[in-house]
Amino acid sequence: xxxxxxxxxxxxxxxxxxxxxxxxxxxxxxxxxxxxxxxxxxxxxxxxxxxxxxxxxxxxxxxxxxxxxxxxxxxxxxxxxxxxxxxxxxxxxxxxxxxxxxxxxxxxxxxxxxxxxxxxxxxxxxxxxxxxxxxxxxxxxxxxxxxxxxxxxxxxxxxxxxxxxxxxxxxxxxxxxxxxxxxxxxxxxxxxxxxxxxxxxxxxxxxxxxxxxxxxxxxxxxxxxxxxxxxxxxxxxxxxxxxxxxxxxxxxxxxxxxxxxxxxxxxxxxxxxxxxxxxxxxxxxxxxxxxxxxxxxxxxxxxxxxxxxxxxxxxxxxxxxxxxxxxxxxxxxxxxxxxxxxxxxxxxxx
Amino acid sequence: xxxxxxxxxxxxxxxxxxxxxxxxxxxxxxxxxxxxxxxxxxxxxxxxxxxxxxxxxxxxxxxxxxxxxxxxxxxxxxxxxxxxxxxxxxxxxxxxxxxxxxxxxxxxxxxxxxxxxxxxxxxxxxxxxxxxxxxxxxxxxxxxxxxxxxxxxxxxxxxxxxxxxxxxxxxxxxxxxxxxxxxxxxxxxxxxxxxxxxxxxxxxxxxxxxxxxxxxxxxxxxxxxxxxxxxxxxxxxxxxxxxxxxxxxxxxxxxxxxxxxxxxxxxxxxxxxxxxxxxxxxxxxxxxxxxxxxxxxxxxxxxxxxxxxxxxxxxxxxxxxxxxxxxxxxxxxxxxxxxxxxxxxxxxxxxxxxxxxxxxxxxxxxxxxxxxxxxxxxxxxxxxxxxxxxxxxxxxxxxxxxxxxxxxxxxxxxxxxxxxxxxxxxxxxxxxxxxxxxxxxxxxxxxxxxxxxxxxxxxxxxxxxxxxxxxxxxxxxx
Numbered sequence: 001x002x003x004x005x006x007x008x009x010x011x012x013x014x015x016x017x018x019x020x021x022x023x024x025x026x027x028x029x030x031x032x033x034x035x036x037x038x039x040x041x042x043x044x045x046x047x048x049x050x051x052x053x054x055x056x057x058x059x060x061x062x063x064x065x066x067x068x069x070x071x072x073x074x075x076x077x078x079x080x081x082x083x084x085x086x087x088x089x090x091x092x093x094x095x096x097x098x099x100x101x102x103x104x105x106x107x108x109x110x111x112x113x114x115x116x117x118x119x120x121x122x123x124x125x126x127x128x129x130x131x132x133x134x135x136x137x138x139x140x141x142x143x144x145x146x147x148x149x150x151x152x153x154x155x156x157x158x159x160x161x162x163x164x165x166x167x168x169x170x171x172x173x174x175x176x177x178x179x180x181x182x183x184x185x186x187x188x189x190x191x192x193x194x195x196x197x198x199x200x201x202x203x204x205x206x207x208x209x210x211x212x213x214x215x216x217x218x219x220x221x222x223x224x225x226x227x228x229x230x231x232x233x234x235x236x237x238x239x240x241x242x243x244x245x246x247x248x249x250x251x252x253x254x255x256x257x258x259x260x261x262x263x264x265x266x267x268x269x270x271x272x273x274x275x276x277x278x279x280x281x282x283x284x285x286x287x288x289x290x291x292x293x294x295x296x297x298x299x300x301x302x303x304x305x306x307x308x309x310x311x312x313x314x315x316x317x318x319x320x321x322x323x324x325x326x327x328x329x330x331x332x333x334x335x336x337x338x339x340x341x342x343x344x345x346x347x348x349x350x
Numbered sequence: 351x352x353x354x355x356x357x358x359x360x361x362x363x364x365x366x367x368x369x370x371x372x373x374x375x376x377x378x379x380x381x382x383x384x385x386x387x388x389x390x391x392x393x394x395x396x397x398x399x400x401x402x403x404x405x406x407x408x409x410x411x412x413x414x415x416x417x418x419x420x421x422x423x424x425x426x427x428x429x430x431x432x433x434x435x436x437x438x439x440x441x442x443x444x445x446x447x448x449x450x451x452x453x454x455x456x457x458x459x460x461x462x463x464x465x466x467x468x469x470x471x472x473x474x475x476x477x478x479x480x481x482x483x484x485x486x487x488x489x490x491x492x493x494x495x496x497x498x499x500x501x502x503x504x505x506x507x508x509x510x511x512x513x514x515x516x517x518x519x520x521x522x523x524x525x526x527x528x529x530x531x532x533x534x535x536x537x538x539x540x541x542x543x544x545x546x547x548x549x550x551x552x553x554x555x556x557x558x559x560x561x562x563x564x565x566x567x568x569x570x571x572x573x574x575x576x577x578x579x580x581x582x583x584x585x586x587x588x589x590x591x592x593x594x595x596x597x598x599x600x601x602x603x604x605x606x607x608x609x610x611x612x613x614x615x616x617x618x619x620x621x622x623x624x625x626x627x628x629x630x631x632x633x634x635x636x637x638x639x640x641x642x643x644x645x646x647x648x649x650x651x652x653x654x655x656x657x658x659x660x661x662x663x664x665x666x667x668x669x670x671x672x673x674x675x676x677x678x679x680x681x682x683x684x685x686x687x688x689x690x691x692x693x694x695x696x697x698x699x700x701x702x703x704x705x706x707x708x709x710x711x712x713x714x715x716x717x718x719x720x721x722x723x724x725x726x727x728x729x730x731x732x733x734x735x736x737x738x739x740x741x742x743x744x745x746x747x748x749x750x751x752x753x754x755x756x757x758x759x760x761x762x763x764x765x766x767x768x769x770x771x772x773x774x775x776x777x778x779x780x781x782x783x784x785x786x787x788x789x790x791x792x793x794x795x796x797x798x799x800x801x802x803x804x805x806x807x808x809x810x811x812x813x814x815x816x817x818x819x820x821x822x823x824x825x826x827x828x
Contacts, residue, residue, distance in 0.1 A: 011594070018598055023610065031615035155386075163385035163412065167378060173819065177812035179763040181770045181783070182804040185790055189797045196797070203794050284601070291605045292770065296790065303605075307771070310609035318606070325603045 001341070008337065012330040016323065023322045024067050027315045033059050036313050040117060055079070058088055070114065070319065072107020108323070114316030118308055123320045126305060131324065133209055134290055134301035137220065141286065145225035145232070146279060152229070153236020154271065158263050160241045169237065175230035180292045184223040188296075191219065205299040220297045224289040228282050232275055239274035243267045273343045280336035284329045354523030354536055358441030360432055367425045374418035381411040430454070442523045442538055446549065449507060449538070452499040457491060473751075476824040483820015489813025493806070497556035506550035507534035510780045517541035519796045522548075542785075542799035543792055551780040552802045558781040559810070562692070563761040566699045567754060570761075573632045573700065574707025575750075576639075579738040581708070582715025589712070596705035604702055604764070605771065611698045612691070612773040620677025622694040627671050627678070629700050634663055643736040695774035699764055703757060710753055714746040721745075748825040752818050759814035766807055782807045 026032075037053045038045055045053070054060045058069075058077040068074030069088055076088030078099065085099035086092065089106040106112040113123035156168035178186075190196055192203035202216040243249065244267055252266050291303030298304075302321070309317040357364055384407055394402050433444030434451065447454075468475035477483040499505050508514075508526075516527040522540040526533060539548040581589040611622055637659050645652035670688060672681040688696075718724065719742065727737045768774050769783020777784065782803040789800025 015594075015598055015601055019602060022602075023606070026610045026616060026621075029616060029619050029621075031618050032613075035615055159385070163381045163408075163415075167382050173815050174812060177759065177815045178808050179766060179811075181766065181786060181790075182808050185786055185793060185800050185804045188790075188793050189801055193794045193797060195795065284603070288604050288767075291603075292767065295771070306603070306606060307609075310606060310613075313613075313615070318610075322603070322606060325606070326601050329601045329603075 001338075005334070005338065008334050012327075012334065015330060016326050019326050020319055020323055021067060023319055024070065024315075025063065027313060027318055028059070028063060028066065032313050032315075036117065036315070039312070056081075056086070068107075070107050070316070072105050072109035072112070074107075075104045076106050108320075113320050116309070116314050116317040118312040118314040118317060123316050126317060127302075127320050127324060130300065130302045130305045133299065134294070134303065136212070137217075137224075137290065137294075137299065137301060138286065140217070140221045141224045141228075144221055145229050148225075149229040149232035150236055150272065150275060153233040153275065154240050154263070154268065156233070157237035157240025157271070158244060158267070160244070165237070169234070172230035172233040172237075175226050176234070177230075178227065180223050180227050180289045181296060183226055184219070184293060184296045187219050187223060203297075205297040209300060220293045220299060223293050223296075224286065227289055228286055232278055232282060235278040236271065236275045240267065240271040243271040246270075273340070276343060277336045277340050280332045280339065283332040287325055287328065353521075353525055354438060354445065354538075355441045356523070357429070357443055358439055359436060360429060360440045360444065363425060363428060367422070367429075370418060370421045370425055374415070374422050377411065377414040377418045381408075381415045384408045384411050438536070442536075445536065445538055449505050449549075450496065452504045453492060453495040456495045456499070457488065460491060461488070473821070473825060476827070477817075477820055480820040480823055482816050483824065486813045486816025486818070486820055489809055490817055493556050493810045493813070494560055496553055497558075497560040500553040501557040506547075506553045507536075507538060508547040508550045510546060510551045510554040511778055512547075513545040514541070514547075515545065517547075518545040519543055519792065519799070520545075522798050539802050540796075540798040542788060543796075544788075548785075548799055548802055551785055552782070552806050554780040555782045555785060555803060556806065556810075558779065559762055559765060559807075562696060562699075562765055563758050566696055566765075567703065567758045567761050569629065569633065569696075569700045570703035570707050570757070571750070571754060572636050573629060573704040575711050575743070576632050576636045577704075578708040578711025579715050579742065580734075582712040583719055583734065583738050583742070585716070592708070593712070596708045599701070599705045605767070607702065608698055608768055608771070608773055611701075612694050612768070617691075617694055622697045623671060623673070623676060623678050625701060626693060626697045629697060629704075630667055630670055634660065634667055637663060639735055640739050643733060643739055646733070646736075689776070691774040691776055695765070695768055698768075698774070699761055702764065703761060707753070707757070710749070711746070714749060715742055718742045718745055752822045752825070755814050755818035755821060759811040759818075762807065762811055762814075 033054055034050050036059075037050045041049070041053050051060070056079055058079065059066070061069075061077060065074055069076050078085055078087035078090070080096070081093075084093045084095050086094075087099065087102070089102045089104070089112075090099050103110065111124075113127065115121075116123050116126055119126055152168050152172060156165045156172075159165060175183075187201075188203045191198050191201045193199075200215075201219045203219075205216050205220045207213075208217040208220075249262060249267055252262050257266070287303075290301065291306055293299070294301045294303035295307055302324070305317065306321050308314070309321060355361070396402060429440075429443055430447045433440040433447030434454070436444050437448040438445040440447075464471065464475070465478050468478045477487060496505060514526055517524065517537055518541055520537060520541045522538065524537050524540060525535055526537060537547050537549070539552070542548055542551070577592055581592045610616065611625075616622065638656065641655045641659060642652060645655055665683060665685065668681045669683065669685040670693075671678055672684045673679065673687060673693070674684065715738070723745075724737060724741055727741050732741075765781065766783035766786070769779070769781050769785075770787045772784065772787055775781055775784060785803040786800050786807075789796075789803070793800050
């Protein structure tokens with residue numbers, strides 16, 4: 001088991017390195033840097049001015065060196081001019097004596113996430129606040145999604161082919177066929193517009209960042225939860241129908257155990273092993289949904305930051321975002337694998 | 351011209367329809383509740399040798415559901431048929447139904463022919479034994495025909511890009527201001543915030559979506575199959591390396607990838623085009639290996655087949671990746687020009703979809719390679735690629751066809767996501783995602799620009815899901 005976790009962690013770190021390098025490569029292509037120089041400096045810069053701006057700000061170095069600096073395994077760049085020294089590890093332009101005291105390495109290994117050119121603050125702070133907002137959203141999504149998906153799946157799967165099964169299965173197919181941007185639009189149209197006139201909820205969740213209430217927070221949560229719910233419910237149903245035809249359930253039934261008892265005491269525990277993995281592997285998709293819903297409802301979280309960073313080529317923020325999302329995805333995969341082994345004694349041998 | 355109401359002279363049906371809907375909902379709820387509370391219907395053999403049904407409330411509720419569903423369906427059909435006859439006298443619904451006449455005729459023909467010959471049509475024919483599959487197939491074909499006839503200009507009432515002054519954000523059924531003799535007199539589903547006709551845009555959008563989604567899925571399948579079969583069959587290092595790459599792409603947040611690939615700066619570097627060179631080569635490789643592995647021992651036949659199949663594909667491939675004035679521009683025979691953003695969108699969608707297909711094919715190949723017929727082929731001395739493509743692949747077609755249907759739906763959703771973020775496709779493109787994105791800004795005041803494309807996308811994806819479900823059910827029955 002220890003070796004398994006160790007190996008998975010190794011693969012995880014390698015994946016994270018590869019992915020961040022791809023993001024790094026794409027964001028550091030010359031046309032992107034040129035656009036960055038022009039938005040930071042001024043739009044009518046000549047090609048020489050762009051080149052000198054890039055040199056001054058450390059973007060002119062080879063790709064591998066820059067990546068090493070961002071990681072923190074290569075000393076940060078410095079640029080000496082008449083005005084003083086500027087550099088990766090130095091804030092602003094300072095006299096040489098001050099610059100000499102600055103640390104030589106400052107990458108993410110040293111806990112320095114860099115500086116966001118879009119928000120003009122440290123990337124670490126942005127990630128923290130935005131991730132906090134999204135974490136709160138995700139918490140409520142999971143609280144709504146998991147129990148309802150499991151209940152729907154178990155109810156549908158306990159009697160295969162019954163009225164309950166057919167209606168609930170159709171319902172879950174319908175929710176999987178409705179992407180967030182469709183269901184979100186329909187919910188806003190029905191529950192938050194002046195035309196239909198129901199006005200039960202707020203159409204934006206901007207206020208929910210300080211003061212989340214049922215009125216301004218329920219629609220975004222429901223929109224994300226609904227899309228993920230159908231899939232989990234279908235997997236739970238499949239697992240439940242399989243368990244209900246197992247030998248030991250038939251034995252229990254022949255012994256005269258009542259139907260509710262069979263479901264609750266015998267079938268449920270075994271039926272919930274498979275959905276656990278599915279729920280864990282659902283996280284990358286939830287991340288996707290978060291981006292759409294945060295844009296649609298104007299909730300300034302992690303997904304919103306992603307869209308802002310990507311449309312402004314904010315390199316360090318984008319890198320930080322990809323690191324965080326890759327870690328979330330790989331960590332949930334790891335938990336899914338380990339959890340599966342713990343929950344299912346039959347495959348614990350390897 | 352007067353503005354149209356929703357149902358016009360058919361308004362007397364509305365009350366009945368509402369009652370039927372309520373009855374159906376009530377019947378459904380009762381049916382579901384009874385199925386929890388009672389044990390369900392079962393046959394009971396009586397002492398005198400007769401059979402009776404026990405658990406009658408359940409059976410009665412089931413009948414109620416059946417009849418109320420039939421009633422709702424019949425009324426919906428009445429709206430369509432009467433609308434066909436009355437045209438715009440039957441309000442907006444009637445006018446839309448009249449516009450969709452080619453679609454109805456095509457659907458009727460298709461279903462009539464398919465049902466009458468269903469015993470001779472293999473898996474496709476069996477689809478017509480499952481009601482779920484039939485509903486799904488009908489929904490999908492409805493949009494396919496609408497897209498097709500829409501592209502032939504048989505359905506749309508106005509130019510999807512044309513703006514008519516005074517029609518900005520007008521509600522459905524508004525008469526067109528200053529319409530000439532030949533023009534259609536109404537905006538059937540209203541105008542959007544640039545005064546374009548929503549109905550025509552949805553119809554044209556169906557064509558856009560159905561042009562890209564199935565093709566992109568097909569390419570993703572080619573890539574996934576060509577890489578997944580050897581990974582599953584050989585295993586070992588190759589499998590480890592390919593799986594690592596697949597997991598790498600899967601761990602990437604999809605939207606971040608889209609943003610990185612689709613921005614004009616990246617497009618200017620030619621990166622998406624180089625990716626197209628690699629990804630679009632897979633169909634070529636796939637077909638070449640497919641034919642060669644089969645006819646390896648008959649050189650004459652082999653050459654003819656390779657020439658006949660590969661030459662057109664090669665020419666298409668070359669004109670696909672070549673585009674005048676971009677990084678790749680060397681091939682003289684450039685037959686068609688793919689519009690700028692479309693290639694990029696296509697490449698990113700294929701790129702995102704292929705790892706999942708790879709994983710499915712790999713799993714299936716690992717399962718099938720232990721079968722006896724594979725061992726028999728190995729003993730015969732067949733080459734590995736022959737075994738993979740002519741022994742394993744035909745035997746995994748069931749799950750692959752089902753996944754193909756599901757994946758078209760998923761690709762449609764992805765294309766919509768791209769449109770929703772305004773990435774790639776040109777901004778005035780009528781595809782559903784872009785239209786939803788345009789419409790959502792004023793959503794709290796005007797519903798009509800955003801809702802029709804949203805409902806259209808939902809119904810298409812739902813149809814594909816139901817179709818996949820029906821196919822799975824029918825293919826498992828063998």
